[in-house]
Amino acid sequence: MIARPLALLVARLLFAQLFLLGSVQKWLDPHTVEQLLAGKAWPEWLVWPALVFNLIAGIILVLGIWTRPVAGLLAAYCVVTSLFHFIPGDGWQMSIFVKNWAIAGGCLALAAAGPGRWALRPDQPSK
Template structure:
């Protein structure tokens, strides 16, 4: 099982990124609607380009394993903050489940911060050349 660790790391990075890439693309497709949604939650809509950049750029960084620890750290923070801002509604069980999903994803991302991208990554190739 230990020999499969590098493959599991790669697959895990891809699966986590699968949450962020489509989310970022959908925000691009529905920019004004998403901007209004953010503002309804008290978040300035002017921050939407940063959110899109983080979701798409961070998702791609996870997949290829580039600056993985930084990308995972930023995405973990995003998960916690956005979860609290948009899903912390104790009277609504569905929203609380979504909050816990964000917290769980942040936990997985923090594991990536700790272990790094692993064997199949640009980070590893860069370290091998140094």
């Protein structure tokens, strides 16, 4: 069946672009993330490990290697980063908060499903 492998490939690529573009955004405008971190009394320098994590995780998803553990880590990352957007008086920030939880759910689904057939490390067929 081609639908499942294609769906998993597209899912990996869509999630990858989100995190790859997130790393670019952090590189081009680290001040925005630094403000969010400072607003929650977290060290502003955490923007740089977050950038590296986003970049590496995105590349891993594109390649389809270590998909399950990385997707699980990305789900946790999304839950943690959602907390920076929990500002009930700001509708825009609350929409980002909810979006991060939705992305976490998608990452958990990808962690459960694996990379699919079209990956450098495809799932092994069940015996």
